[in-house]
Amino acid sequence: MGIKKNISITYFTLLFTFLLFQQMKVSACTIASAVASNGHVWNCNNEDGPLGVANFINVFPKSTSMKYGYFTLSYFSPKLGEGSSMQGGMNEAGLTFDFNGINTVKGFDPKKMKAFHFGDEQILPYILGNMSSVTEVIEFFETYWFQNGFVSAQMHVADRFGRFAIISASGIKSVRNGAFLISTNFDICGKEDSTSCRRYPIVTSILKNQDAGFNTMMEICKKTSGESTMYSNIQNLTTGEVWFFSKHDPEVMVKTNICDLLSKGPKSYTFSDLKALIEKRTAFQPLHPTKIELADVLKSRYIGTYMNDYTGKLVVEIHQDGIKITSVDGNSNILLPQSENTFYFPNEDVRVEFTKDKKTNKLTMSFYENGFWIFDARKT
Known part of the structure; x- marks a missing residue:
């Protein structure tokens, strides 16, 4: 995704180029959405990406300019969870999305679509802050599109009503209520071959033979995890419960609720210390280092x-x-x-x-x- 340019000047000059390279950059993901027999709606995601990079959960409570509070997921820095650089997110209305990287869709010109009046940077925050259904997201992208990018990614979106969809430059695919939806790194709307990804048939088999629920979504995450899997999240969109775990903090899984997250105010949490989601931490004090002489x-x-x-x-x-x-x-x-x-x-x-x-x-x-x-x- 793109970047929100609020990094201070000194740091910005060093990091500008490779942050710029991240515009609409999405890594491998395994995303699954399904409705359980009791009507609860479940979603899970394995995020695969570059090793040696931090990941963050960024919380944005409701404000006067938006209907819903939400959290986002980001690579590298909390700053990249504020705009179109976010890797995924969920709001308190039970709407969630994440992305799969796919081959660049040829023949699609974003400039032929209408530009969002608040700019590319505000598209994803606007969706999470103001929409509650997959239908609204589909209607949005039938009118607007990122003017820079979103041609080598597909958006997997789900809501608490059990509606699921894939949105990409190749088209839009929605599934009927009760059906599950799986996305990995092939162009679903472009009808690419699903056998190109080993993870897709694994998840398909699980959801065909098991009722959706926490244990099922956990099995999906475990069986599709690889060396490059950075973090995983499981959501019950009906209740607002969320589970996080990662390779940064491998012995820890944290269960929380989006309402609890929002009640703690605007804040970013690192996947390297997931227990901070449920435990108090000492407030961070900015450092004032002193220069020493070094030979x-x-x-x-x-x-x-x-x-x-x-x-x-x-x-x-x-x-x-x-x-x-x-x-x-x-x-x-x-x-x-x-x-x-x-x-x-x-x-x-x-x-x-x-x-x-x-x-x-x-x-x-x-x-x-x-x-x-x-x-x-x-x-x-």
């Missing part, structure tokens, strides 16, 4: 090229004031030394820490923003 011989330990699939290449060099990090677009920033292995951006709470990865023994550059880990880049 060039110590800085030289960190020079080199670092890579992350999501962020691209980052080059670290010695600078007289600390280290210089240059991103793929050629923009550079100077970070000041806080300790022998930690550097910080002046005037904002973003720091970089260098450590050795225990498994690979490679030097790793880890970024932290406002106390949250956001991503790792490993030295090549």
Whole structure:
């Protein structure tokens, strides 16, 4: 998806290029929606994506400008859960959506569709903040479209009334009440071959033979999980119950309710500490680091090229004031030394820490923003 450009100037200049690359970028997903015999509506999602990147749950309570409160899911930073960069979301009316990456749909020109008057960035927040049904979402996309993107993704949308649909540049597919809907990484509306994805027949078999419910959705998540699965979420759209679990915090599964989430106010939670959804945490205090003098011989330990699939290449060099990090677009920033292995951006709470990865023994550059880990880049 696109990005909401509210990142501070220093940090923005370093990260601009690879955030820009994320416009309408969607990774692999397994999404399933089904109605149980007792009428409850269930939805689950496995999010597959780049390793070494943080994931967040971002909560937006109802305001005067929207009918419903909601939460979103994002990669990398809470900031990317605010606009069209969100990977998925659910509102208190029981409407949810997520995305599957698909091959680019050829012959579709977004410019021929009507532009949303609030802009691309506000399409997904508008849907979650103001709609309660799949029907409304379908009607919206029959009129409006993203002017930049949404040609290599499909939107899987479900509501508490048991209506499910796929929306993509290839068309729209909705299913009758009572039928289940599964989406993985092939173009359903474009009638691509479902056998191209091993996960689709696995989920189909489960839902054909089992009643929908928590245990069934958990089985789907487990049997379609892979090395690149970052996090999973299960929702009972009828009751508002939500379960979260992830590889960031593998021993923990948290059950909550969207009303409980919204009652705690606007906040972002990291998948690295899911218990924060249900337990109190000390309020984050912004850091005010002090620059230390660091000899060039110590800085030289960190020079080199670092890579992350999501962020691209980052080059670290010695600078007289600390280290210089240059991103793929050629923009550079100077970070000041806080300790022998930690550097910080002046005037904002973003720091970089260098450590050795225990498994690979490679030097790793880890970024932290406002106390949250956001991503790792490993030295090549």
